[in-house]
Amino acid sequence: MQVEMLNVNKSFGSNKVLEDVSITVNGGEIYALLGENGAGKSTLMNILGGVLPLDRGEICINGESVSFEKPADSQSSGIAFIHQELNLINDLPVYENMFIGREPKKRFGQLDHKKMIKETEDLFKRMDIDLDPKALVGDLDASYKQIVEICRAMSTNASIIIMDEPTTSLTDTEINRVFGMMNTLREQGVGLIFISHKLKEVKRICDRYAVLRDGGLVSEGYVEDVTINDIARFMVGYDVRTEPLIRERPLGEEVLRIENLTYEQQFKDINFSIKAGEVVGFTGLLGDGRSELFQSIFGSKGVSSGAIYVNDKKVSTNSTMDAIKNGIAYLPRNRKENAIISDMDILENSAIATWPQYSKFGIINKDIHKQQFEKQRDKLNIKMDKWTDNITKLSGGNQQKVVLSKWLNTGPKILILDNPTQGVDVGAKEDIYDIILDLADQKIAVVVLSSEAQEIIRVCDRTMVMYHGTVQGELKGKEMTDHNIMTLATGGELELEGEGKPLWKQEQ
Amino acid sequence: MEAGAVSVRRGFVEWFKDKWQNDPLFSIFIALIIMVILQTLTLGFDFNSFGEWFQTWVNNWINILRNNAGVAIVALGMTFVIMTGGIDLSVGATLVATGAFAMTLIDIGERGLFAMIGITGVPAIIFTMLLTMAFGYLLGSLIGVTVTKGLVPPFIATLGAMMVFRSVTQHFMQGYNPRVPTEFLQIASLKIGNVMIMPIIYWLLIAAIMYYVSKRTTFGRQIIAVGSNEKGARLSGINVDKVKLRVYALMGLLVSIAAIIQVSRVGSMDFAGAGRGLEMDAIAAAVVGGTSMMGGRGFILGTVYGVLIIAVLNNLLNLFGVPPLLRDAFKGLIVIAAVLLQRKKII
Incomplete structure (x- = not known):
């Protein structure tokens, strides 16, 4: 199947959001739709999904002009739209979620559970997915939820699937799982439109790309013909830095020391110390406990045992007010x-x-x-x-x-940033990195929690890698590589050559 | 000249449209104005006998305001409770409990507490008022603790409290008829220029304070933060439990003031019937005034309008001679209509 959007125009009031945008997506390919927030990606996809009407332009399927007045029109043409906020019902099992709105019924109107389970099982087998159809969706991790959404789209016989930032809340292993699924779909001739901010992922999995900027199409082509830097430049309109930003600066006294901190099942026996002016990363996979650890240090979760010292004084953080008084600040994720x-x-x-x-x-x-x-x-x-x-x-x-x-x-003396660049576009992301380093220069101890290894590598002096609620290892300076981080994050051990060498020496 | 007039008119239309769409209180205010005009016309406005008409009009209004002062004060507290995302169904029962408490203290009969220990006159009145308010605050705090520390949903906690408070009050007040001294009645019945106006003054004073609190104080703004995003508020260093606890305690305090006003207006209280439906009237006033049941969004001024709209409606139904049993239907429709009007502004 081939979908063409030709010279699409769309305005909201006097605000032009799309101007003469044309794209073509074919079955059997993964097509990346890129652009900063506000570039018009969502509007374009909402038009294709029948959520919004277009002002001017045309949508053609296999060369024939079609018009979508409501989402159902788009769906019946074989287009499925998987929104960023997944439309799954957590309290229902997987198989019921697969058939929501089109449940098979028996003669007297009762739900045909057997049929739903059977069809779900068949589909999972065909897609090579290891998942129990009777599992409760609420118990699944984010990647499996995404997979259930994709399967639901598949079971409606969709030939084009739009995926709006499917990997934002996923860890690397989970991303691999979703990508595996996307590859299978591609082989089966399904066309995928992949909206993402993560250019590395685009490079890895997509065949073709289109970049929107300020409502216009600025570039389109084959992914293999361009570099990540090229795409980033198309997106923002100027060159984007990717080099490490860490720089030498004198460190002050120790401001935060954590001793044997434990909280129920979330994290155990955590020990570390941070000096003024240091930027320390905490990374790992989903469920590594880093957010919980720092929420406890900030006083919003609780602590079962262990101690927190600020400026060498033991402090109690039973509430967020206490933490703020002690000079701790926490910018949360989500x-x-x-x-x-x-x-x-x-x-x-x-x-x-x-x-x-x-x-x-x-x-x-x-x-x-x-x-x-x-x-x-x-x-x-x-x-x-x-x-x-x-x-x-x-x-x-x-x-x-x-x-x-x-x-x-x-x-604050200690600033904890949990996923600081989540849902932030490329330009603002760089701003935030600069701010982090400026703050460190002003002797604030900054803790950066992130699941993006590149982010950690670029701004942090050193990083702790967590695995299942424990610190699996610490990496300094040049030791911080994608490979080392991933090894520790998945529970592996690292043989480091001698002591980790920091990029500069600490002030005595 | 002509063009100028047109542009002024267009300017007004634009202004009106903008206000209507963006100021949530504007449509409520317009609705109130329309109802007041209707009411004025019904009272037979006649230019020739303006003085006489005006007298009737003012008297009518003072009656409306005085009769609604109690509900209005409770509705102000209810607005805060709803803004935190909660609800208080116990206000009617709290009214009876605090009213009974006040009457037991001030009773000049044999069982009167203050009379027994020899406190009489003005000190007795002042102590009664203070202790009753403290008692209301305490009852409210109990609910607050149940909601925050006990993690019982507000609907359940206050539903339970409603039954407990009224039942216990009725039991202890069975066969006991406290006699309230006439001096105590002055709290509500004191006449200024021959008009019984005190309840109205209390109401407006409390409304002004509540308005200021909601707009300018840490407590008032923290209420909005808690109701809008509880998790976000906690992670911003707000003591969410303390804010909620204080909101329920304040609710109890305001109910006790309404109870004092009621006792001092008539000198007695029907412990089985008083305050029945008070919670619904208070919630209705807040909702008509633009307060969102989801929490976060609420207006003290809107609640004042809300009370007035419902009061004027009652007055109109009375003037039009609508059968009493049918009046609640109109009240219900007004509540739904008000929310329909405001619906478009919730983005």
């Missing part, structure tokens, strides 16, 4: 769920953690918060209109910077 207060404006989102600090008799001192925010806005290069605008009006990168400004306002 910004939308954990950090953004969507009913509040930009200023309030930036001031929320420091309200009590500056208030008198419980009355908020708005002037101080405004001053502080203006300073942060310039320093962090936050692009915004008015501070009274709702936080959700900002792009992902700018939202993240507002959340960061909230923590910088508290004047």
Whole structure:
């Protein structure tokens, strides 16, 4: 099957989102649709999925013009759209999720469970997937959920599947699993549209690519003909750095020391120490316990045993308030769920953690918060209109910077950043790396939690690699490579040649 | 000249459209204005006898406001509770419990507590008020602890509290008729310029304080943060449990004030019937005023409008001679209509 989108135009009010975009996707290929946030990828795919109507242009399937007025039209033409937020029901088993909305029924309207299980099993066998159809979707990890979504699309006989950032919340092993599935589909003649920000993945699995920028198609071609740098340049319109950013700087006293920290099943016997001005990475696969560890240090989870020392003084972190008083700040992962207060404006989102600090008799001192925010806005290069605008009006990168400004306002000694560049586009990502290094120069101890090895390698002085709630190993300077990190993250041991050599010497 | 007039008119239309779409309180306010105009017309506006008409109009309004002061005060607290994503079904029972508590203290009969230990007059009144408010705060705190430390959903916790509070009150007050001294009645019945206006003053004063709290204080803004994104609020260093606990405690305090007003207006209380449906009236006022049952979004000013809209509606139904048993139907429809009106603004 071949899908063509010809000269597609789309505006929202006076805002032109797509201008004369034409793409062609064939069966049996993986087609990467790339671009920064706001470039128009989602709009284009929503048009193809029948979610949005197009203003001008044409959609052709196998050369015949079609028009989609609702998602069902697109689906019946053989196009399946797997949204980034998966549409699965956690409380139902896999096989029922496969047939939602089109459940096979017996004569008196009861669900035909046997048939659903049988068909699901057959499909899994055909796709070479090792998964129990009776498992509860809520018990599956993120990659299997993605796979269930793909299988559901397959079972509707889709010939073109749109996948919107399927790998964002997946670990490397899980990504491999999904990619294996995508390869199988390609061999079976299915066309896949793969939307992603991860260019390495595009290079690895895609056949052709298209890059959108500001609503226009800027480049299209075969992936093998271009480099990652080329694609990144097409996306942002200028050259993008990929070199390591770590630089030499004097380190101060130890600010944070963790001794034998344990919490139930989440992590056990964690020991480490961090000096002022150091950037330390924590990486691993999903379920390695790094987020839980630092949420406990921040006082939001709990600790069963062990001790936390800040500036060599034992502290209790039973609550997030305690942690903030001790100079610990934590920028959480999943910004939308954990950090953004969507009913509040930009200023309030930036001031929320420091309200009590500056208030008198419980009355908020708005002037101080405004001053502080203006300073942060310039320093962090936050692009915004008015501070009274709702936080959700900002792009992902700018939202993240507002959340960061909230923590910088508290004047932290230790700044923990959990997946700081999640859902942030390439330009803002680089900004955030620069900010991290500037903060380190200002003697703040920065902890970067990330599942992206490249991110760790580029900004961190050293990194701990976690595996099943323990620190599997520590890598310094040049030892930090994709290979070493992956080996430790999957529970392997490393024979390092002598002591790990840091890129520079510590100040005595 | 002509063109100028047109552009002014267009400017107004644009302004109105913008307000209507972006200011959630605007449509509620317009609805209130329309109802007040209707009510004014129904009261037979006549330019020739303006003075007389005006007198009737003012009297009518003072009646409306005074009769609704209790519900209005409770609705203010309910707004905060709903803004945290919770609900309080126990307000009617708390009203009875705190009312009974006040009457037991101030009773000038044999069983009156203060009378027994020899406290009378103004000190007795002041102590009664303070202790009753403290008692309301305590009852609210109990609910707050159940919700936060006990992790019982607010609906269940307050449903349980509702039954417990009323049942216990009725049991202990069985066959006991406290006599409230006339001085105590002055709390609500004191006349200023020959008009009984005190309940209205309490209401507006509390509304003003609550408005300020919701807009300008750490506590007020933390309520929104907790209701909008509880996890995010906790990870921003907000003591979520403390905020919720204080919201329920404040609810109890406000109910106790409403109870004092009610006791001091009539000098007695029907412990089986008083406050029945109070929770629903308070929730309805908050919802009509634009407060989201999902939490996070809520307006003290909207709740004031909400109480007024429901009150004026009652007044209108009365003036139109709608059969009493049919009035709740209109109230219900107004609540649904208000949410339909605001629905488009929730993005």
